Amino acid sequence: MSDNILKIRDLDVFAGETQVLRDVDLTIHPGEVHILLGPNGSGKSSLLQAIMGVPPFRVTKGDIRLNGRSICDLTPDQRAALGFGMAYQKPPEIDGVTLTALAHVMRADATFATEAAALDMADFAQREVNVGFSGGEIKRWEVLKLFLQNPQFLLFDEPESGVDLEHIAAVGAAIERLARSRTANGAKRAALVITHTGFILDYVKADTAHMMVDGRIIATGDPKEMFEQVKSNGYHAA
Numbered sequence: 001m002s003d004n005i006l007k008i009r010d011l012d013v014f015a016g017e018t019q020v021l022r023d024v025d026l027t028i029h030p031g032e033v034h035i036l037l038g039p040n041g042s043g044k045s046s047l048l049q050a051i052m053g054v055p056p057f058r059v060t061k062g063d064i065r066l067n068g069r070s071i072c073d074l075t076p077d078q079r080a081a082l083g084f085g086m087a088y089q090k091p092p093e094i095d096g097v098t099l100t101a102l103a104h105v106m107r108a109d110a111t112f113a114t115e116a117a118a119l120d121m122a123d124f125a126q127r128e129v130n131v132g133f134s135g136g137e138i139k140r141w142e143v144l145k146l147f148l149q150n151p152q153f154l155l156f157d158e159p160e161s162g163v164d165l166e167h168i169a170a171v172g173a174a175i176e177r178l179a180r181s182r183t184a185n186g187a188k189r190a191a192l193v194i195t196h197t198g199f200i201l202d203y204v205k206a207d208t209a210h211m212m213v214d215g216r217i218i219a220t221g222d223p224k225e226m227f228e229q230v231k232s233n234g235y236h237a238a
């Protein structure tokens with residue numbers, strides 16, 4: 001039995017002919033929330049999509065393990081079935097499928113009612129998934145969707161960007177609540193959250209932050225200290 005949920009070892013990833021990640025090592029234990037920060041184009045979203053197995057990202061070296069099991073040979077839906085869930089930056093629209101219909105097929109009607117209220121999305125119940133949603137509404141729905149999906153390992157790609165100040169509190173509180181809760185099987189969850197601003201840290205008690213530059217993790221440390229360091233020194237290892 002593995003004592004970590006996610007273990008990434010010596011990972012190289014390519015998007016087409018472009019190398020986007022180099023020698024990435026990352027270990028996350030049950031109950032932990034980790035933050036990923038770094039400049040534009042440094043590889044943060046690529047890492048999350050490589051974990052989910054989304055094309056065109058290809059692992060060419062190293063390994064990604066969930067609860068000790070290598071997942072590099074699995075499709076995104078197989079990874080989702082195993083326990084990964086991601087709140088995407090740019091999810092697709094699903095014409096003809098309402099939020100309540102989706103919640104119903106996911107057997108999560110009661111969770112939908114509670115969490116839609118918490119994320120101020122009750123009025124969206126009969127809207128089609130992501131159709132005509134504003135940037136901030138997409139972010140709130142992506143977090144709500146994870147409550148319905150109930151994954152053990154949570155990936156959030158800039159969950160607060162484009163969200164107004166009032167709703168950042170709701171999104172942050174929802175992420176904290178979900179990450180600290182247990183799965184339907186009673187297992188502890190864990191999360192990896194990309195943030196540029198660190199606003200989310202006012203609501204999410206993150207354990208560790210990682211700084212990514214040019215596709216490598218160059219520093220790991222306390223989240224709030226790392227943001228202060230970036231503000232004064234830029235994206236450099238201390």
Ligand SMILES: Nc1ncnc2c1ncn2[C@@H]1O[C@H](COP(=O)(O)OP(=O)(O)OP(=O)(O)O)[C@@H](O)[C@H]1O
Nearest residue numbers: 015016018020039040041042043044045046047056
């Ligand atoms: N499909 C792709 N084909 C080629 N290059 C890609 C592809 N997707 C991403 N890249 C490149 O990989 C690098 C990392 O991109 P990524 O989106 O992971 O950065 P990021 O750190 O999430 O940036 P941001 O903070 O701007 O969201 C960038 O140089 C980007 O242009």
